[in-house]
Amino acid sequence: MSEADYQWRDKGAVITGAASGIGLGLAQAAHERGMRVMLVDRDADALADACKTLDGAIAVPTDVTDQAAMDTLAERAFGELGNVALLFNNAGIMATGFSWEIEPARWEASWRVNVEGVLNGMRAFIPRLLKAGTPSRIINTASVGGFLPSPLMSPYSATKFAVVALTEGLKGELAMIDAPVSVSLLAPGPVRSAIFDDPFGEIVDPATGGFVEHLRGMIGAHGMDPGDFADKVFQALNAGEYWIVPQPEALDPALEARYRMIAERSQPDFSLG
Secondary structure: OOOOHHOOOEEEEEEEOOHHHHHHHHHHHHHHHHOOOEEEEEEHHHHHHHOOOOOEEEEEEEOOOOOHHHHHHHHHHHHHHOOOOOOEEEOOOOOOOOOOOHHHHHHHHHHHHHHHHHHHEEEEEEHHHHHHHHOOOEEEEHHHOOOOOOOHHHHHHHHHHHHHHHHHHHHHHHOOOOOOEEEEEOOOOOEEEHHOOOOOOOOOOOHHHHHHHHHHHHHHOOOOOOHHHHHHHHHHHHHOOOOEOHHHHHHHHHHHHHHHHHOOOOOOOOOOO
């Protein structure tokens, strides 16, 4: 740990989607820095297993799509952690396939978890953070996919684009009222995570099957370990950064190409490379 990491000691951290992957990596990193940690996930069994490795961590099974449950979570967090310095709105799910063939229920689930889950966290915690009046930070997890749309994963791309816009808007709103609450946008690239284990349901067409195998191969070859990823996130938090992009190589070249494509009004190129 760096000297700057000691600023987090004895402060509270709440992480959604914390039973595995990025969320668990963030929880472990917060715990290592001496934070009081509350892990949140809808998978109660996996959450309990995750907490066994983190002495003193609190497991709170919660569905982020349920506003009342998130309000209860916020009350419990302030009651049991004493304060909340970091809120990671991190829960997310994936859906793949042709956009017109993906079941309406999968589309709705993607929107409710990936976007409304973030919004519900904001609604539940921001009034309490403002009332507390102490410095705190909200970190919303988008993705490099929130800047780079992709075929065959439109629900993920569309919802992560929405998180980017929602988070930038929040940043401006809190600045308008000179709030002690800061905001960061987290944009992961490939990270070894349960989101890629088998979230796709039955794959019936060759195009989607090939795309899913490409994703899994990319994660296997280039995916960052969640612990290493979380350390980079905390380095950015120590610096007070808004844009947290721990894997710029996964975003910057493609983003520059996207800017040129838009400026030149040229056709999108979705070759996998």
